[in-house]
Amino acid sequence: MTKFSDLGLAEPILRAVSAEGYDTPTPIQAQVIPAMLEGRDVLGTAQTGTGKTAAFVLPLLNALAHENRKPEPKTCRALVLAPTRELAAQIADSVRAYGANTRASVTMIIGGVKISKQIRAMQRGVDIVVATPGRLLDLKQQDAIRFDRITSVVLDEADHMMDMGFLPQIRNVLKQLPEKRQTALLSATMPKDIRALADKFLNDPVNVAVAQVSKPAERVTQSVQFVPHPQKRDVLTSILSEPDVDSAIVFTRTKRGADRVCKHLEGAGLTAAAIHGNKSQNQRTKTLDAFRARKLRVLVATDIAARGIDIDKVSHVVNYELPNVPESYVHRIGRTGRAGEAGVAVTLCDVDERKLLRDIEKLIGHRLPGNEAGPEPARGEGGHNKGGKNTGRSFNPDKDGGRRRKPRRNRSRPAGNKPQAQARKQSSGAS
Numbered sequence: 001m002t003k004f005s006d007l008g009l010a011e012p013i014l015r016a017v018s019a020e021g022y023d024t025p026t027p028i029q030a031q032v033i034p035a036m037l038e039g040r041d042v043l044g045t046a047q048t049g050t051g052k053t054a055a056f057v058l059p060l061l062n063a064l065a066h067e068n069r070k071p072e073p074k075t076c077r078a079l080v081l082a083p084t085r086e087l088a089a090q091i092a093d094s095v096r097a098y099g100a101n102t103r104a105s106v107t108m109i110i111g112g113v114k115i116s117k118q119i120r121a122m123q124r125g126v127d128i129v130v131a132t133p134g135r136l137l138d139l140k141q142q143d144a145i146r147f148d149r150i151t152s153v154v155l156d157e158a159d160h161m162m163d164m165g166f167l168p169q170i171r172n173v174l175k176q177l178p179e180k181r182q183t184a185l186l187s188a189t190m191p192k193d194i195r196a197l198a199d200k201f202l203n204d205p206v207n208v209a210v211a212q213v214s215k216p217a218e219r220v221t222q223s224v225q226f227v228p229h230p231q232k233r234d235v236l237t238s239i240l241s242e243p244d245v246d247s248a249i250v251f252t253r254t255k256r257g258a259d260r261v262c263k264h265l266e267g268a269g270l271t272a273a274a275i276h277g278n279k280s281q282n283q284r285t286k287t288l289d290a291f292r293a294r295k296l297r298v299l300v301a302t303d304i305a306a307r308g309i310d311i312d313k314v315s316h317v318v319n320y321e322l323p324n325v326p327e328s329y330v331h332r333i334g335r336t337g338r339a340g341e342a343g344v345a346v347t348l349c350d351v352d353e354r355k356l357l358r359d360i361e362k363l364i365g366h367r368l369p370g371n372e373a374g375p376e377p378a379r380g381e382g383g384h385n386k387g388g389k390n391t392g393r394s395f396n397p398d399k400d401g402g403r404r405r406k407p408r409r410n411r412s413r414p415a416g417n418k419p420q421a422q423a424r425k426q427s428s429g430a431s
């Protein structure tokens with residue numbers, strides 16, 4: 001098995017990796033790190049939870065470790081584009097953690113916070129900029145940032161950036177970068193438009209795929225329950241009140257829906273908070289910190305707000321409403337079953353959402369437990385698993401021999417005895 005010390009990383013970086021508690025590189029790290037160290041472009045298919053962030057951050061830091069010069073004013077050497085502020089914050093945190101023994105500087109350029117601070121941060125120049133595309137272009141337009149010293153660019157979660165309508169901005173940024181540069185593109189799925197983007201902007205990339213496209217995390221026990229919309233609140237409360245629910249993320253389709261669900265849960269005596277696009281960056285950071293610190297048991301989130309959240313040990317994900325885009329289902333349930341833990345994902349489906357469920361099942365290639373029979377229950381009839389006690393675990397008497405199935409543990413990696421990584425996640429924040 002490959003070890004970190006075999007990959008050719010500089011000693012201060014290896015020390016930081018070891019302080020994070022990582023013993024062996026994950027499959028994506030074992031493939032992407034050597035390729036990027038050689039200066040190759042990379043096209044990677046990988047979801048969150050695979051260790052993809054370190055896979056690109058470590059080589060970026062390594063390249064900087066060999067540079068002794070300070071960046072010129074308004075310039076940066078590496079640029080990472082990410083779809084959301086949360087993911088950007090997480091990447092910046094990773095840069096700080098893995099670069100703790102180096103002099104690498106990092107700054108975030110993201111929407112939703114004051115631009116003036118970001119302009120000031122760029123005045124001296126930084127090593128690594130982590131940015132969301134729209135705000136980055138705002139700074140460029142104001143001549144607050146120069147792209148001419150960029151030697152590496154990473155597009156993280158490219159498919160999600162596309163879902164958010166960022167493709168034109170990404171093309172615009174890439175066109176303005178120096179031709180001689182390294183480009184890495186990472187995406188959970190590889191739709192046609194992302195492939196086209198890679199064809200145009202990547203130069204003879206090394207292709208790396210670590211998880212089958214669109215295959216939900218294997219460690220997550222999934223199920224669906226047919227619940228008419230008006231009854232969803234009560235079913236949700238009953239699921240979340242079970243003692244095996246340590247911490248849960250509940251997904252709603254809309255921001256208002258998230259607020260309503262949150263209010264209901266609080267009324268039922270559960271500690272809950274919502275994150276969505278109408279909350280300020282400060283509020284979101286506070287909520288996420290409280291959730292990580294286990295002061296909140298339930299986080300209610302919309303898809304966009306939840307992207308990129310990296311919190312280990314989320315025991316349950318509940319899809320209160322089905323997502324409009326089937327890929328979002330895969331991303332949602334990937335919030336649990338992380339870092340070697342088992343997870344449970346329950347989907348509450350109203351009759352009106354049957355088509356969305358079919359789209360999801362088509363994408364993941366199988367029916368969800370709870371929907372094996374297939375026939376559509378009549379509107380308002382409810383259906384399987386209605387009401388009553390519910391742990392949210394899928395249960396199939398044929399397969400399980402009449403007993404409830406335990407979630408499977410430790411079937412694959414990332415593994416993790418990683419005390420410092422844990423500590424780092426408690427303190428997310430912008431620079």
Ligand code: AMP
Pocket residue numbers: 021022023024025026029047048049050051052053054310312339414415416418421
């Ligand atoms: P990512 O896919 O980048 O979101 O990372 C998923 C999780 O895996 C994070 O909690 C990382 O701290 C953790 N991780 C990354 N690399 C390793 C590794 N080599 N060994 C153990 N855990 C890791």
